[in-house]
Amino acid sequence: MGYMENYEKWLASPVLSAAEKDELKAVAADAKELEDRFYRDLEFGTAGMRGVLGMGTNRINIYNVRQASYGVAAYVNKEGPEAAAKGVLIGYDTRIMSREFAEETAKVLAKAGVKVYLFDTVHSVPEVSFGIRELGCAAGVMVTASHNPKEYNGYKVYGPDGGQLPPDAVQTVIDAMNSIDIFAVEYEELDAAMASGKVEVVGPELNEKFLQIVQTQQCNPEAVKEVADTFKLVYTPFHGTGSRPVKEILKRIGFKNVLVVKEQDTPDGTFPTVKSPNPENKEGFTIAIEMAKANDVDVIFGTDPDCDRVGIVVGDAEGVYRTLTGNQTGALLVDYILRSKKEKGVLPADGVVIKTIVTTELAAAIAKSYGMEIMNVLTGFKYIGEKMTEFVEKKNHTFLIGFEESYGYLVGNHARDKDGVVASMLIAEMAAYYKTKGKSLYEALQDIYKKYGYYAEKTMSYTMPGKDGMEKMAAILSGLRKNPPTNVNGLDVIKTTDYQEQTITAKDGSQEPLSGLPKSNVLRYDLSDGKSYFIVRPSGTEPKIKLYLGTYADSFDEAMALIDAIVADCEKQFGLK
Numbered sequence: 001m002g003y004m005e006n007y008e009k010w011l012a013s014p015v016l017s018a019a020e021k022d023e024l025k026a027v028a029a030d031a032k033e034l035e036d037r038f039y040r041d042l043e044f045g046t047a048g049m050r051g052v053l054g055m056g057t058n059r060i061n062i063y064n065v066r067q068a069s070y071g072v073a074a075y076v077n078k079e080g081p082e083a084a085a086k087g088v089l090i091g092y093d094t095r096i097m098s099r100e101f102a103e104e105t106a107k108v109l110a111k112a113g114v115k116v117y118l119f120d121t122v123h124s125v126p127e128v129s130f131g132i133r134e135l136g137c138a139a140g141v142m143v144t145a146s147h148n149p150k151e152y153n154g155y156k157v158y159g160p161d162g163g164q165l166p167p168d169a170v171q172t173v174i175d176a177m178n179s180i181d182i183f184a185v186e187y188e189e190l191d192a193a194m195a196s197g198k199v200e201v202v203g204p205e206l207n208e209k210f211l212q213i214v215q216t217q218q219c220n221p222e223a224v225k226e227v228a229d230t231f232k233l234v235y236t237p238f239h240g241t242g243s244r245p246v247k248e249i250l251k252r253i254g255f256k257n258v259l260v261v262k263e264q265d266t267p268d269g270t271f272p273t274v275k276s277p278n279p280e281n282k283e284g285f286t287i288a289i290e291m292a293k294a295n296d297v298d299v300i301f302g303t304d305p306d307c308d309r310v311g312i313v314v315g316d317a318e319g320v321y322r323t324l325t326g327n328q329t330g331a332l333l334v335d336y337i338l339r340s341k342k343e344k345g346v347l348p349a350d351g352v353v354i355k356t357i358v359t360t361e362l363a364a365a366i367a368k369s370y371g372m373e374i375m376n377v378l379t380g381f382k383y384i385g386e387k388m389t390e391f392v393e394k395k396n397h398t399f400l401i402g403f404e405e406s407y408g409y410l411v412g413n414h415a416r417d418k419d420g421v422v423a424s425m426l427i428a429e430m431a432a433y434y435k436t437k438g439k440s441l442y443e444a445l446q447d448i449y450k451k452y453g454y455y456a457e458k459t460m461s462y463t464m465p466g467k468d469g470m471e472k473m474a475a476i477l478s479g480l481r482k483n484p485p486t487n488v489n490g491l492d493v494i495k496t497t498d499y500q501e502q503t504i505t506a507k508d509g510s511q512e513p514l515s516g517l518p519k520s521n522v523l524r525y526d527l528s529d530g531k532s533y534f535i536v537r538p539s540g541t542e543p544k545i546k547l548y549l550g551t552y553a554d555s556f557d558e559a560m561a562l563i564d565a566i567v568a569d570c571e572k573q574f575g576l577k
Helices: 003-012 018-026 031-038 062-078 081-086 098-111 125-135 167-178 190-195 205-215 221-227 243-252 282-295 326-343 362-369 381-394 420-436 441-452 466-482 556-574
Strands: 049-052 088-092 116-119 139-143 152-158 199-202 233-236 258-260 299-303 310-315 321-323 351-356 373-377 398-404 408-410 454-463 491-498 503-506 511-513 523-527 533-538 544-553
Touching: 003 018, 003 031, 031 466, 062 081, 062 098, 062 139, 062 152, 062 167, 088 098, 088 125, 098 116, 098 139, 098 152, 098 190, 116 125, 125 139, 125 152, 125 205, 125 420, 190 199, 205 243, 205 420, 221 420, 233 243, 233 282, 233 420, 243 258, 243 420, 282 299, 282 310, 282 321, 299 420, 310 326, 310 420, 310 441, 326 351, 326 362, 326 398, 326 408, 326 420, 326 441, 326 454, 351 362, 351 381, 362 373, 362 441, 373 381, 381 398, 381 408, 408 420, 420 441, 441 454, 454 556, 466 523, 466 533, 466 544, 466 556, 533 556, 544 556
Parallel strands: 088 116, 088 139, 116 199, 233 258, 233 299, 351 373, 351 398
Antiparallel strands: 049 152, 139 152, 299 310, 310 321, 398 408, 454 544, 491 503, 491 523, 503 511, 523 533, 533 544
């Protein structure tokens, strides 16, 4: 069915309200907008679905949320009556339509005979992941678009382990979605479902259990006590779900001077104080930095709307406030956690640090120096979660920390997704620990570089929206496979790893199979200086191609200059600009 046929179907549907039809009529004269709204169905993948809010098959709205919920019900019911009775936990963040989408999900699941646990207010991703495990649910749903701009929302689905669904389960959801017309999904009114006990509201008891278990992950509570009177930090939840749990955990572990950015401490899906609620962007920390300057603050950090990511800002020796990358924060946490456990004599012999294939190799150098194993997994925290579950089942490794370059960290076995609450607690504690040593976090990072080398990384994102953008992304990846690059910035490509084709190709053309990782549309190129690499990967949740680069040198400036030169040549060769 073409996009105009889809448009006409929606416009003629008796299910749509007058306001929804008015929205569609308002874009009737814009052929490009109309095509983008209706040329495809919003994709449901291993990370669920995410899109711009609005009417249309390629937008997120109550109709495809109902359809996705029908798919989740089919997945749970396929597991049998016991799974349906265990139920599904539904959480939601502060975004526009998040509460409404959560309620629509509950209504569809209730009609399909699946028990529903619905949070009474906004909750973070880690609380949902934890709650699924704590309540013994068969699945979970989190309504969020993470750190995307205000125009977006999304729908993430979790399995019984609290991790995102594996591919076979996702396919069950997709098959069920495809089997029913988007306007034919049946649902039960929420009031009736709650009155009959099909939908149960989850209150603050679960929040308390979550905080108690997060607090057990402290490494040096004595360091916090030592500097509590003088240590200051600034925290911003960027109008999101982190406000309640992060402020509470900092209070519980003894921080006395937590300055909260009041302007960003209100739940507001329009995110009025930032261009985008992304803790990767220094722009969002403008107010926080001014507060820090006025109050002689030790560290600044912020969590994104669903509180699964944390970004930090630290002052250097000259008093300049610098945003740390996800790789730098991850390296600091890896070193701090392993150092603390070693100092206390509790570093396990079978300890493992898990990172994704696009995450800094500095973490590997640090882990190995402590005699710990480093494991690489595909991009996406679900793969870290899968390894954690495997460790528990096989009892063959002790999980220490998992992280990815995109500002997501997890310590502890209470969840199977990124946890901005435990990460915030440990970042604050880590800063306090180094203060007891007379150092700032920035100085601690410089010490790591001096010991292991100046590792530098960069992630470039190239947005390619709409149908044309999807076609361009496909053409770029296809071109790289048909005509692989042989030289970038004067350096030969000595090894090409194709995670989709599961091959490793040497410079002379010889090949060996890639094993141990699932298929994924990702290409990695290692260069002839023996230290530089770049990775090309289309985003799984956004209309972007991402370029990840890494190297190390005798100074940070030298490493970054090399990366910038490689970026420029990649952009020119691959048509990324």
